[in-house]
Amino acid sequence: MNIPNKVAYLGPVGTYTHQAALNAYEEEGFQFEPQVEIKSVFDAVQNDIAIRGVVPVENSTNGAVMATLDLLADIQGRYPDIVVCGEVYFDVRHCLLGRSATRTESEWTSGRSPQTVNDPNAAGPKGTPRVSIKHIKRLYSHPQAWGQCTLFLDTFLTGVERVDTTSTSRAAELTASDSTGTSAAISSLSAAHVHGLEILAEGIQEKNDNKTRFFLIKKQNAQPSPFARPEQSHGTKDDYKSLVALTVRDRPGSLVEALAVFRDHDINLTSIQTRPSGTAPWNYTFVIEFVGLRAVQGGSVNRALADLGDVVEHVKWLGCWHKES
Amino acid sequence: MNIPNKVAYLGPVGTYTHQAALNAYEEEGFQFEPQVEIKSVFDAVQNDIAIRGVVPVENSTNGAVMATLDLLADIQGRYPDIVVCGEVYFDVRHCLLGRSATRTESEWTSGRSPQTVNDPNAAGPKGTPRVSIKHIKRLYSHPQAWGQCTLFLDTFLTGVERVDTTSTSRAAELTASDSTGTSAAISSLSAAHVHGLEILAEGIQEKNDNKTRFFLIKKQNAQPSPFARPEQSHGTKDDYKSLVALTVRDRPGSLVEALAVFRDHDINLTSIQTRPSGTAPWNYTFVIEFVGLRAVQGGSVNRALADLGDVVEHVKWLGCWHKES
Known part of the structure; x- marks a missing residue:
């Protein structure tokens, strides 16, 4: 069977998953196809x-992506053949995107020039x-992002309304469509370029080592991708x-009985x-x-799977892959 | 110290947590205070x-509420005294709220009268x-609700844009503010009354035994509430x-070593x-x-906690409570 050389990923274009x-x-010459949801x-x-x-599976600040x-785990039996075949880590660097207030207005409101606020030696969160x-009255972002920027939000945008979006790219899109200029999005640097927004603040996430882990998935017995x-x-x-x-x-x-097998x-x-x-x-x-x-026949993983079969109701193999971190 | 007889819950008024x-x-004569977020x-x-x-902790369809x-777990050390002192289960019954198309328009579009569609003997999802x-072009709801109404959404509203909101009550509010009448919310029956919306469909959740579990929290050593x-x-x-x-x-x-203690x-x-x-x-x-x-001195939980202390880095006691299910 001739499967197109396409890689599906959680879109839209410019998401961290796309990266x-x-x-x-990228080196394999695949085509990349954005999808609207993980499913x-x-x-x-x-x-x-x-x-x-390619799907997100875990963020170092927020934890696992349950979806x-x-x-x-395939509760509804829709994806019997899918296994994980690799993992990729990617740095998350959130920015606050929007439109700045007119210069005069911002000086009046803050009582000092914008440059002073940007003093790199000033105390405060990253x-x-x-x-x-x-002037920001409303914030858009993916729910995961709020938890990654708590310190910044609590310091600079306390009490501002937050609207959840399905992706950080979508947050930037909604911000761009607000003609009043009082909306802002927590999103990526590349989304600023895609949607023509200003970068009001950069690197606002809590930890500079904020990373997301992605799973590469394939069908069991799918042709290998030896160059990836x-x-x-x-x-x-x-x-x-x-x-x-x-x-x-x-x-x-x-449960304890099953875990004891490991x-x-x-x-x-x-x-x-x-x-x-x-x-x-x-x-x-x-x-x-x-x-x-699992590849080694008779290895401990194979033996554990056999023993698990005796103590659990059901066990589903979901793949093995080389650790990237 | 005189603590006001107030119960804080995840609001706004009319949420499942409020119920x-x-x-x-309710029988204790407490005042109930809605809060904007779990924190x-x-x-x-x-x-x-x-x-x-009172905070949601788990839904029978979607699983744990990580927040x-x-x-x-109090990663940042802000809530050293808080423990769980009880649990409550509550049935989740989602409705599709919005405004119906004009009668003529809906009959033309569907090719049959609305009454026929409502035939209780008709096959299809609950x-x-x-x-x-x-006529519905946009859906609002809390992210947890999408996963609870998959079958209904896939059957009747496939391809319709979904906008995440912070609560199902907020979804109803946004739907009510859309004057075109092409928005709908997955929300509660009580939200229909609060926001003056029509019930377009009722009980649209996947399972009729869809329940949410809530934790009752207090400060350790807080006065007991003997009547609750x-x-x-x-x-x-x-x-x-x-x-x-x-x-x-x-x-x-x-990890296996710690679990073996149990x-x-x-x-x-x-x-x-x-x-x-x-x-x-x-x-x-x-x-x-x-x-x-934990109450029984020398009991197995106390002994396990002592043994855990020898094998783990840190263990934090988060309370015990009577099972309600």
């Missing part, structure tokens, strides 16, 4: 419209505004991570998330990430 | 402005529209749940969430819920 997709696959990326890969997908984990932002760096095989089994989703039997102690095989767990299983309320699927590789 | 707060404390509820309790707080878990909704049903002590230790947040040492196997004391884990610890990227806090009670 991550370019980082991973659409999974659909494109499952239905052979794209050969690879991605749920689609991987990303002190370049100009007065007292994040998909190359090298190193020992400790250089790999694996992912499974499991549902435990409905009896006391069943300990019995000296497998190091790195993350556990508890998600609704979708079968009944308060019945859960556990999405578990751990160090190790 | 949960009334269910828990504000924690602030009100920590700063003795309210004696109790609440993070505030409890909450089939009462009237034609083909969810705070009463009764039953055995298996009728209680406890919550801790722990950070593990930075070495392989440390198994060693026959404690049944019910939920584990992995959250960023806030100290360094990719360093985690694990929020763990389990069956048991």
